Amino acid sequence: MTDSPLAERRAGGRRGGKRERLIGAALDLLHRQGVARTSLAQVAEAADVPLGNVYYYFKTKDDLVRAVIDAHAERVRATFAAYRAAHPDPRDRLKAFAAQIGASGGYAARHGCPMGSLCSELDKREDGGLDQESATLMTLGVDWVREQFQLLGHSAEDAGDLAVTFISVFQGASLLSNTFRDPGLMSRQAAFLTRWIDDQARAG
Amino acid sequence: MTDSPLAERRAGGRRGGKRERLIGAALDLLHRQGVARTSLAQVAEAADVPLGNVYYYFKTKDDLVRAVIDAHAERVRATFAAYRAAHPDPRDRLKAFAAQIGASGGYAARHGCPMGSLCSELDKREDGGLDQESATLMTLGVDWVREQFQLLGHSAEDAGDLAVTFISVFQGASLLSNTFRDPGLMSRQAAFLTRWIDDQARAG
Amino acid sequence: MTDSPLAERRAGGRRGGKRERLIGAALDLLHRQGVARTSLAQVAEAADVPLGNVYYYFKTKDDLVRAVIDAHAERVRATFAAYRAAHPDPRDRLKAFAAQIGASGGYAARHGCPMGSLCSELDKREDGGLDQESATLMTLGVDWVREQFQLLGHSAEDAGDLAVTFISVFQGASLLSNTFRDPGLMSRQAAFLTRWIDDQARAG
Amino acid sequence: MTDSPLAERRAGGRRGGKRERLIGAALDLLHRQGVARTSLAQVAEAADVPLGNVYYYFKTKDDLVRAVIDAHAERVRATFAAYRAAHPDPRDRLKAFAAQIGASGGYAARHGCPMGSLCSELDKREDGGLDQESATLMTLGVDWVREQFQLLGHSAEDAGDLAVTFISVFQGASLLSNTFRDPGLMSRQAAFLTRWIDDQARAG
DNA sequence: AATGAATGAGATTTCATTCAT
DNA sequence: GATGAATGAAATCTCATTCAT
Numbered sequence: 050m051t052d053s054p055l056a057e058r059r060a061g062g063r064r065g066g067k068r069e070r071l072i073g074a075a076l077d078l079l080h081r082q083g084v085a086r087t088s089l090a091q092v093a094e095a096a097d098v099p100l101g102n103v104y105y106y107f108k109t110k111d112d113l114v115r116a117v118i119d120a121h122a123e124r125v126r127a128t129f130a131a132y133r134a135a136h137p138d139p140r141d142r143l144k145a146f147a148a149q150i151g152a153s154g155g156y157a158a159r160h161g162c163p164m165g166s167l168c169s170e171l172d173k174r175e176d177g178g179l180d181q182e183s184a185t186l187m188t189l190g191v192d193w194v195r196e197q198f199q200l201l202g203h204s205a206e207d208a209g210d211l212a213v214t215f216i217s218v219f220q221g222a223s224l225l226s227n228t229f230r231d232p233g234l235m236s237r238q239a240a241f242l243t244r245w246i247d248d249q250a251r252a253g
Numbered sequence: 254m255t256d257s258p259l260a261e262r263r264a265g266g267r268r269g270g271k272r273e274r275l276i277g278a279a280l281d282l283l284h285r286q287g288v289a290r291t292s293l294a295q296v297a298e299a300a301d302v303p304l305g306n307v308y309y310y311f312k313t314k315d316d317l318v319r320a321v322i323d324a325h326a327e328r329v330r331a332t333f334a335a336y337r338a339a340h341p342d343p344r345d346r347l348k349a350f351a352a353q354i355g356a357s358g359g360y361a362a363r364h365g366c367p368m369g370s371l372c373s374e375l376d377k378r379e380d381g382g383l384d385q386e387s388a389t390l391m392t393l394g395v396d397w398v399r400e401q402f403q404l405l406g407h408s409a410e411d412a413g414d415l416a417v418t419f420i421s422v423f424q425g426a427s428l429l430s431n432t433f434r435d436p437g438l439m440s441r442q443a444a445f446l447t448r449w450i451d452d453q454a455r456a457g
Numbered sequence: 458m459t460d461s462p463l464a465e466r467r468a469g470g471r472r473g474g475k476r477e478r479l480i481g482a483a484l485d486l487l488h489r490q491g492v493a494r495t496s497l498a499q500v501a502e503a504a505d506v507p508l509g510n511v512y513y514y515f516k517t518k519d520d521l522v523r524a525v526i527d528a529h530a531e532r533v534r535a536t537f538a539a540y541r542a543a544h545p546d547p548r549d550r551l552k553a554f555a556a557q558i559g560a561s562g563g564y565a566a567r568h569g570c571p572m573g574s575l576c577s578e579l580d581k582r583e584d585g586g587l588d589q590e591s592a593t594l595m596t597l598g599v600d601w602v603r604e605q606f607q608l609l610g611h612s613a614e615d616a617g618d619l620a621v622t623f624i625s626v627f628q629g630a631s632l633l634s635n636t637f638r639d640p641g642l643m644s645r646q647a648a649f650l651t652r653w654i655d656d657q658a659r660a661g
Numbered sequence: 662m663t664d665s666p667l668a669e670r671r672a673g674g675r676r677g678g679k680r681e682r683l684i685g686a687a688l689d690l691l692h693r694q695g696v697a698r699t700s701l702a703q704v705a706e707a708a709d710v711p712l713g714n715v716y717y718y719f720k721t722k723d724d725l726v727r728a729v730i731d732a733h734a735e736r737v738r739a740t741f742a743a744y745r746a747a748h749p750d751p752r753d754r755l756k757a758f759a760a761q762i763g764a765s766g767g768y769a770a771r772h773g774c775p776m777g778s779l780c781s782e783l784d785k786r787e788d789g790g791l792d793q794e795s796a797t798l799m800t801l802g803v804d805w806v807r808e809q810f811q812l813l814g815h816s817a818e819d820a821g822d823l824a825v826t827f828i829s830v831f832q833g834a835s836l837l838s839n840t841f842r843d844p845g846l847m848s849r850q851a852a853f854l855t856r857w858i859d860d861q862a863r864a865g
Numbered sequence: 866a867a868t869g870a871a872t873g874a875g876a877t878t879t880c881a882t883t884c885a886t
Numbered sequence: 887g888a889t890g891a892a893t894g895a896a897a898t899c900t901c902a903t904t905c906a907t
Contacts, residue, residue: 083377085289169373173287217425491785493697509868577781581695625833
């Protein structure tokens with residue numbers, strides 16, 4: 050009782066929750082500045098952790114990036130699980146996803162899509178295996194959308210192509226929204242996706 | 254005569270065409286490795302130009318990046334001009350663009366779309382004005398596609414949205430193709446775009 | 458009974474014999490990697506002892522190195538005692554030593570002689586007094602060999618020089634065996650030593 | 662004339678001879694402190710070169726070490742060439758070598774033999790190929806001594822073993838001289854080598 | 866006694882940029 | 887114009903050692 054206050058329990062049992070603070074700060078900075086332009090000193094500063102201490106939690110910078118990707122993946126999984134729970138109809142699930150995309154214009158206009166940015170940057174590296182890690186992240190979305198289209202009666206192959214189109218529009222719109230600093234762009238493309246979902250559902 | 258052969262005149266009158274060689278080498282390296290991970294020393298080496306000499310042609314690294322973006326923009330403009338010249342019907346022009354997209358799967362799977370990569374990376378920087386520069390590049394495509402849809406009878410607003418969808422699919426598919434190292438992905442999305450162009454042409 | 462089994466008593470009475478495990482792991486790692494390239498974290502890991510706990514047993518890294526040297530010295534003393542017990546004739550004792558040298562080619566080719574490596578590395582340090590410690594280790598061998606030559610009738614001075622020659626050949630051969638990764642080198646030099654012992658015994 | 666003063670000519674034509682100063686400083690520090698305990702900052706300081714500038718001449722620390730080994734090898738080759746030139750009789754050449762060994766007691770007592778130290782330390786590393794480099798250095802001596810013994814009529818195999826014994830005594834004596842801080846040790850072992858050379862010459 | 870966590874000094878390395886000639 | 891050399895700031899990473907409990 051005296052040894053483990055609530056704050057520490059929430060932090061996963063670690064004293065002070067520094068690991069979590071580091072991942073949180075890194076999540077934010079990596080998404081905003083990119084991997085290459087974010088130094089561990091910045092992350093440490095933002096997390097209020099001495100630089101040397103970062104290496105107690107993460108052996109290398111890549112390790113931290115990996116942890117950030119994993120944390121992000123967990124969020125994504127939770128989002129999809131929520132759609133599943135909230136909507137029995139796959140079409141509604143896809144529309145919920147599209148709606149969320151439309152609502153994320155503010156963030157997209159400022160920073161683009163975190164997943165897309167990471168994939169774009171990490172695929173340019175030949176070392177490590179971080180590109181695989183980020184690819185896994187992207188797979189989550191494609192697989193989930195494909196699954197919904199299959200549930201709507203599309204063949205595995207068709208559903209795969211439809212899923213790629215869906216995520217492509219999402220990723221492309223995030224990029225353009227960011228490039229043009231135009232938050233409204235996202236909602237207009239989300240509207241397109243919503244209509245398109247209905248078209249495909251009819252066709253499935 | 255002996256000092257400035259024709260080849261050099263074409264290269265802008267500069268002796269040896271070093272500026273052009275630098276831009277060419279940078280174009281290649283920046284697209285493959287990203288801006289942050291490409292050093293001027295690498296560019297100089299690839300262009301067979303002494304490092305110290307680079308600064309005679311480009312005051313800063315950003316200056317070189319700007320020149321690369323401009324050079325790429327020129328290529329893009331030339332491509333669109335060629336479509337215009339080759340096809341009187343805007344629908345055919347768009348299909349020609351889609352066809353080229355489909356044919357570029359190999360490059361996309363390896364490096365993504367140069368424009369997309371640059372926009373994604375440069376929009377993460379708050380300094381300089383390179384994000385504006387890369388946004389201009391992206392605008393070229395969107396504007397050209399919008400123009401074709403307007404020629405097909407769509408309103409300015411509708412055509413703008415359609416253009417954004419078109420370029421989004423292109424950019425998103427490039428990203429996914431690169432992420433999944435799947436060249437075929439591009440041609441399948443290009444096929445989708447081709448059908449979709451017909452749909453919009455009918456509707457316009 | 459349940460808290461201190463025999464195995465632990467033998468280990469010096471300390472619970473778990475952690476001190477011994479640390480020395481054992483350090484002995485191995487220091488000989489293989491050298492002092493400077495071996496971190497306490499590695500030693501702790503290899504000994505399955507928490508890093509923080511190392512400092513309960515050894516105040517500093519140098520303290521641990523000292524303990525390793527002492528442990529090694531104990532082994533060396535035991536070896537010499539065994540030769541003494543097994544062979545009444547000093548000449549046979551020396552030949553037994555030479556034979557052991559010849560048989561150690563495999564280890565020497567991989568890591569050199571532990572004593573030699575330690576002396577070579579630690580004599581390069583001006584701090585601490587670890588060089589004295591490793592010198593003591595080397596003295597053991599020289600003194601024992603000298604003793605045998607004196608027993609064979611050589612003067613103290615002559616015996617000292619002979620002992621230095623003997624150990625020099627041993628150390629030099631260990632170094633060359635390691636440098637050239639040639640295990641057979643040791644046995645060939647051991648054969649030389651054996652003949653040479655006879656020559657000196659005759660001369661003594 | 663005004664552009665290339667004598668000092669620069671001597672330094673190999675490079676301005677200021679920084680490369681040479683770096684190698685010189687490194688030669689000294691590496692021999693005295695070992696590779697691991699010598700930082701590039703120390704070398705830079707000793708050579709009066711800004712740290713950042715070191716990397717203009719040597720891409721990595723290992724590169725500098727390599728250059729030092731090469732420089733040392735050059736010295737060794739020059740020494741052997743001098744023996745060859747000065748003495749037609751291989752026996753005299755070997756004795757000249759032994760005499761030099763005997764005369765080097767002061768340095769050996771303080772720092773050991775540079776070659777031996779390097780081989781001992783670098784053979785403990787699994788990375789890079791510096792162990793090969795230092796092995797080459799050691800080969801120089803063994804090969805040269807073998808050559809002399811062959812000229813004296815020994816078979817290739819015998820001469821090889823004799824050469825290894827010779828260099829072993831040299832290396833071992835350097836180590837013991839350093840360990841015991843005893844400069845006289847070297848001259849006494851050199852005397853042994855001189856007598857031993859005669860024995861082998863008679864036997865060859 | 867035991868230990869997970871913390872810390873700060875220092876090492877190697879990279880690189881955009883500048884300078885002297 | 888051209889260029890080899892120089893420079894310093896900053897980044898990643900290591901590690902002996904200490905601390906709080």
